[in-house]
Amino acid sequence: MPILIVVTRDGAEREIEGRVGLSVMENIRDQGFDELQALCGGSCSCATCHVYVDPASAGSVPPTSEDENDLLCGSDARNETSRLSCQIRFSTAMDGLRVTIAPED
Amino acid sequence: MTKIMDFNLSDPAFVADPYPTYRRLRDEAPVWQDPDSGLWLVTRYSGVERATADYASFSSAKGNVVQDSPTRVGKTLGSIDPPRHDELRRIIQRGLGNARIEAMLPGIRVELADCMARLADKRECDFIADISQPILFGALGRMLGLDAAAAARATELTKGLFHQDDGPMGSILQPETFMEIARFLREQLDNRRGERGDDLISILLNAKEDGAPLSDEEIVANVSTVLMAGNASIGHFLPNVMHALWRHPDQRRMLRDDPARIPAAIDEAVRWDTSTQCFARQVVQETEIDGTRIPADSRAIIFYASANRDERVIPDPDRFDITRARVRHFGFGIGPHFCAGADTARLMLKEIMRELLPYLGDYELDVRNAKRVGHIMVRGFANLPISW
Numbered sequence: 001m002p003i004l005i006v007v008t009r010d011g012a013e014r015e016i017e018g019r020v021g022l023s024v025m026e027n028i029r030d031q032g033f034d035e036l037q038a039l040c041g042g043s044c045s046c047a048t049c050h051v052y053v054d055p056a057s058a059g060s061v062p063p064t065s066e067d068e069n070d071l072l073c074g075s076d077a078r079n080e081t082s083r084l085s086c087q088i089r090f091s092t093a094m095d096g097l098r099v100t101i102a103p104e105d
Numbered sequence: 106m107t108k109i110m111d112f113n114l115s116d117p118a119f120v121a122d123p124y125p126t127y128r129r130l131r132d133e134a135p136v137w138q139d140p141d142s143g144l145w146l147v148t149r150y151s152g153v154e155r156a157t158a159d160y161a162s163f164s165s166a167k168g169n170v171v172q173d174s175p176t177r178v179g180k181t182l183g184s185i186d187p188p189r190h191d192e193l194r195r196i197i198q199r200g201l202g203n204a205r206i207e208a209m210l211p212g213i214r215v216e217l218a219d220c221m222a223r224l225a226d227k228r229e230c231d232f233i234a235d236i237s238q239p240i241l242f243g244a245l246g247r248m249l250g251l252d253a254a255a256a257a258r259a260t261e262l263t264k265g266l267f268h269q270d271d272g273p274m275g276s277i278l279q280p281e282t283f284m285e286i287a288r289f290l291r292e293q294l295d296n297r298r299g300e301r302g303d304d305l306i307s308i309l310l311n312a313k314e315d316g317a318p319l320s321d322e323e324i325v326a327n328v329s330t331v332l333m334a335g336n337a338s339i340g341h342f343l344p345n346v347m348h349a350l351w352r353h354p355d356q357r358r359m360l361r362d363d364p365a366r367i368p369a370a371i372d373e374a375v376r377w378d379t380s381t382q383c384f385a386r387q388v389v390q391e392t393e394i395d396g397t398r399i400p401a402d403s404r405a406i407i408f409y410a411s412a413n414r415d416e417r418v419i420p421d422p423d424r425f426d427i428t429r430a431r432v433r434h435f436g437f438g439i440g441p442h443f444c445a446g447a448d449t450a451r452l453m454l455k456e457i458m459r460e461l462l463p464y465l466g467d468y469e470l471d472v473r474n475a476k477r478v479g480h481i482m483v484r485g486f487a488n489l490p491i492s493w
């Protein structure tokens with residue numbers, strides 16, 4: 001199974017087996033990372049699934065949509081690598097993807 | 106397994122402090138049918154999380170307040186289910202988007218300055234009528250592109266919201282007033298047929314003309330949600346934050362000394378004492394939740410405010426603590442109906458509190474002469490005497 005690397009807010013890094021077809025948010029939450037709140041459940045409405053995608057591993061990640069971009073604008077913690085993890089569907093091409101859970105606003 | 110609960114939801118003690126009752130419900134009957142109203146009360150974190158995610162069983166299609174108005178049901182975001190909900194949500198969310206919020210900030214600053222100028226010679230007033238309402242309605246009026254007269258009319262029309270006399274589970278507003286709000290907003294919409302601004306109504310009209318699937322009635326109904334959210338949600342929340350901080354003077358001082366803590370304080374206050382305590386859903390198919398079966402065609406009330414105090418999930422939940430590690434709570438809701446105005450509300454509150462806290466210093470609240478709102482959906486004050 002392709003690997004997804006998750007870095008939590010305290011800097012700890014953990015590799016998980018990524019389930020293809022689920023979103024990166026669902027993968028993270030299913031592995032019990034409580035600090036990713038994902039309050040709206042993946043409907044691109046809450047911005048509480050904010051992660052930074054490591055540029056070195058971001059090659060296969062599809063671009064940000066306009067709606068996602070709008071929501072991210074509300075976050076003070078946004079930077080150029082910011083994504084809403086519910087909007088990235090995990091695929092085998094993303095093996096090794098490394099994401100860091102963004103701080104809360 | 107449900108034990109008989111012997112309290113009465115109309116009890117003034119419940120209105121004054123519902124949290125001990127929520128705790129009893131969570132412990133003894135986490136899904137409980139109120140014998141008088143027939144409503145099913147869902148109070149545990151787990152139940153709230155499940156019910157809001159399972160919109161196929163817990164539908165919003167009959168409205169999300171205890172009794173909703175026909176002018177709104179089926180047209181507002183809060184009264185439709187996915188997939189149509191999600192389509193409409195995209196459109197409205199764009200209107201409420203951050204560019205608009207940032208654009209509101211100068212307006213909020215003007216409202217704040219006006220308010221403080223009016224208070225210059227005073228040392229006491231009613232926090233609701235003299236501070237909270239003028240600032241928030243001013244700001245929301247700008248967001249909707251209302252001129253001063255129209256903003257005053259909007260304030261007047263929504264004044265009775267949650268102040269009806271038919272009990273804590275009764276209607277939230279007179280049906281005629283709902284109709285008047287719809288007529289008023291329809292006029293506002295018609296005024297923007299020609300010239301537009303950058304207000305929410307104009308943005309939604311533009312979206313419609315650009316092909317977004319959205320009717321005039323839907324624009325009117327959803328803008329009425331913003332008016333109601335201004336009155337009920339954020340309008341009661343700002344006084345609740347002031348109340349929470351007054352009860353915890355050490356934390357108030359900490360916040361004044363370090364305004365960077367304001368966002369965390371807002372988040373903790375939304376968890377600890379949110380203004381929107383609960384929302385309704387229609388149970389459309391028999392379903393089991395937290396071990397209790399709810400029959401089809403029931404009305405369920407989902408208590409976000411109780412989930413936020415659930416000791417099963419949140420450590421020491423009754424303690425108000427602006428320094429606590431952030432917890433995942435449901436003060437702005439959860440699931441597809443997660444508050445569309447959460448960013449707007451947080452930004453407005455941050456701006457307002459940054460100015461108000463230093464201005465009001467070690468303010469006192471006269472809670473003995475304050476009146477609580479008497480509806481189960483809302484926690485807040487009808488008036489709140491303040492001195493500083």
Ligand code: HEM
Binds near residue numbers: 450
């Ligand atoms: C502190 C202030 C506020 C609180 C605590 C709050 C809370 C909530 C909650 C709990 C819901 C979920 C309703 C449900 O489950 O049926 C909700 C929905 C909503 N809120 Fe807020 N709200 C606030 C301010 C605002 C503001 C200022 C606006 C508009 C500018 C707004 C617009 C909305 C809308 C449009 C919905 C419906 C979303 C949907 O059904 O998709 N809210 N709010």
Ligand code: FES
Binds near residue numbers: 038045085
């Ligand atoms: S889970 Fe809400 S935007 Fe991703």
